[in-house]
Amino acid sequence: MTPSTEQIVSKDIEDQAVQATGFEDHHGPAKGFSRWLYTTNHKDIGSMYLWFSLAMFMTGGCMALLVRLELFQPGLQFLEPEFFNQMTTMHGLIMVFGAVMPAFVGLANWMIPMMIGAPDMALPRLNNWSFWILPFAFSMMLMTLFMDGGGPNFGWTFYAPLSTTFAPPSVTFFIFAVHMMGISSIMGAINVIVTILNMRAPDMKMMKLPLFVWTWLITAFLLILVMPVLAGVVTMMLMDIHFGTSFFSAAGGGDPVLFQHIFWFFGHPEVYIMILPAFGIISEIIPTFSRKKLFGYSSMVYATSSIAFLSFIVWAHHMFTVGMPLAGELFFMFATMLIAVPTGVKVFNWVATMFRGSMTFETPMLFAIAFVVLFSIGGFSGLMLAIAPADYQYHDTYFVVAHFHYVLVPGSIFSIMAGVYYWLPKWTGNYYDEQMGKLHFWLSFIGINITFFPMHFVGLAGMPRRIPDYALQFADFNAISSVGAFIFGFSQLLFIYNVVCCIRKRNQASKQVWEGANGLEWTLPSPAPYHTFTTPPKVD
């Protein structure tokens, strides 16, 4: 399955490849757009995933800023309520499926082969396909905003019958877009599993794998187990809407609560799909900048596996208020609280890794430490939400919004940024501007806390989510949140500027890049040559 499409060989890149791998290599990237269209190279595909994710992050971010703009003051100022609903829905869908998930797949594409000593992903053509589906899926999804009746307006959880009987006509395009991104994730997950299980360098035993690889392996299994269920549930919606079935319509003997059960059977593992690779990235970065080995490697692996297992038996904690029997509420409450145990193991391991380490605070480390602190805050508010009797007060309020943004923004997004700063010198061969990186970190850190911390208070005081207007007593906190959101949003321009400068400006990075970095990827030259590890490296 070696790709043979690229016949045009770029001379200097081949030279680098010869230097890097020690033998002649006849493949280099093609020129122009066809390089990106036909590429089967894991680094090219990884870069495309990351750029795509950045574009979606900015798109979804603009939608969030529109939402915050409307919520700056009580009353209706800028947006029609119908459009506000489309913005909250699309913001969620785009950030989950367009920004966070593709970013992790991009990092996996770039780093997994280099970390396990493989020449490429196991199924390179599948890899190309799984990326190129995404732009089409998201174009289709964004197109719905311009259709009659507008785009999806039922929340990113698309509960039936709001998303079936009462949905705008464009819902069919939404369903197909979800199908396509599901196919893309499943193919990506298959590729990751096959690569990790089959393509490791000799002597790279499973318990020697870097934690980013371990967490991605587990994430890929989660994807394979739940993305088909998501495909199933949107297929049922499609059939309810167009083919007269009644899966979720009580009038035909169906049950709307069934939708919530199937959705959250997918949805809860999905939230761990968005955080487990983040755990992996943080477990790479903290040891590097603490100049110590990761504390408790094997307990990290087992903790990640336990979290993955538990994610399948807690889904109904998203729906405590549907009228479950007491036994059900108790089961889901205690199972949910149990997740705090393996998560606690991970947090303590990170802290123990830093303990008495010789720490320095470069940008990736700042993001990683902020991750540990702020993700823990999100974890604790999650524990509060897990308490079934208390959840009746929190349900569908801004407290929930505060909770999941604390685990997703300073959680997943910060880990992705940490990972990008950490590996950027390896990808581009140049160091980024450290001062600008730190400024970006502090603006983001301050911005997100100003945005999301006050949401805890308005949530506890009873402000409901997904509504464009609110009672007067929530005005001050909402104004503060909006200011924070604009600080956070615009500081991301600094990030983009820094990345672009890093690609263009010569500031040669060393092979190891970071003083304390360990692992196969740091034995390669910077920038990493187009083809790496065509002969498997020795692992000690």
Add this chain to the structure above:
Amino acid sequence: MIKPVDNHKLAAKLLLGVTLMFGFGFALVPLYDVFCRVTGINGKVDLTPGAYLAGAISSRSIKIQFIAVNNQTMPWKFKPKEPSMNVKLGQTYQTAYLAANMTENDMVAQAVPSVSPSAAAAYLQKVDCFCFNRQPLAAGEQKEMGLAFNILPGMPEYIKTITLSYTLFDITAADGKELASAQQ
């Protein structure tokens, strides 16, 4: 060195897993129904007539509330004859719901019951119920639809109030077909 064949074999196995999980998503639909019926949660009630209870009348009495709900665009007037009753466990009572078809078309309706708290669903026996049959009403026709029920004395002590809700569905278009609710 790894041969591509090994990769394809593993990928095929994983793809099989994906297919199975897609099927599992659909299997959740009947599983959910079975689970609800076996455990009696979700307030889904048996649509088969319960037996008359003779003699086993207990002194314990509870309150039963009646609720009428029109599904979506169902235009009929629909309400319980009495909003609530105090009943002794084990004794059979009669009451009724009133329905009026105020439209200019002949229509057919089906009522679907639901019980809250769901733990009470297994103890509420319907001896006779208008929900056992489709209810046709000509344009402008009114009808008193009868209901006879009793509550099994074994019902847990903590239940002091039961709410019996009927949702009325317009099935004029589907009349003549077998409905999912009729299969239970």
